[in-house]
Amino acid sequence: MSKKVLVLSASPRKGGNSDTLCDQFMLGAQTAGKQAEKIFLRDKKINYCVACDACKGNSGNCIQQDDMAEILAKMIAADVIVLATPVYFYSMDAQLKTLIDRTYSRYTKINNKEMYFIITAADGREQAMERTIEGLRGFTSCLGGAKEKGILYGIGAWNIGDIKGQPAMEEAYAMGKNA
Template identity: 70%
Template sequence: MSKKVLVLSASPRKGGNSDLLCDQFIKGAQEAGNPAEKIFVRDQKISPCIACEACYKNHACVLKDDMAGILEKMIAADVIVMATPVYFYTMNAQMKMLIDRTVPRYTEIKDKEFYFIATAADGEQQALVRTIDGLRGFTDCLGGAVEKGVIYGSGAWKKGEIKGSPAMQQAYEMGKNV
């Protein structure tokens, strides 16, 4: 039975290192017969949470932007891939803003499989640990979330430097084994 895969690419650069790993993951998932969609977060209009608490009453955000549609897709997906470059040893602003805006309906993002992708200029995998911990902080708040894999794209700063690295094959294989 196929699984519906949603890839959230928070790279600010199309074809950036974390975005390239997303494409490899999608390639593997699709070859295995799973429908996959990538949301390039940079292209979405997502405003920051204003902490108005209106969503506590009706589970709808007062901000009218693209986040409502993204939430629908997150709720409908079986598998969610969260990909971010590492900025100062944590996730970038695009990913954090998306996570914060799940508040109105985060309890509906349940029983999902999660994969994490992080890329960093630092060549040591340890440099990406805080970023992955931040993503885990989000999934720890979700009912039935299961972490299935992590791709550490270390040692890649300039656009495209991830090509040829072991992380490219790892992303493809993880996608293929969804």
């Protein structure tokens, strides 16, 4: 049975640098015979968690009527989850943080996942992205049995397309193939 790979692209720009790396990761995964799906968060309606805790008395079902229940079900079913974000002010963007916060209702069901992080930034230094990585690790440390399998740094990428032709493109493909 092939692995199910779920790529969560938090780029606000379709075809943006982190989204382009997501496509390369998926291409590598599909080439290796894995099932791969990308969810482009910008196209989804995901409300903020309002900390009402209704989900805890409602079998883990959030009372908000948006796209998060479908995404969460796919996260639970996946073997591999890729969290991809551009770096904004040395942290993940709002789209990804909102998604992470909304996993609250069922995060204890997101178990035994292989996790990959794809992050892009205009800054050319990997160490400038450590706050972003720590934020992603904060989330995955709450997931039972999560295993960090790889980090892809797309550095020096400001404008759409800046990532093309950089080593990160080949690295994303190889990472997906080996996922």
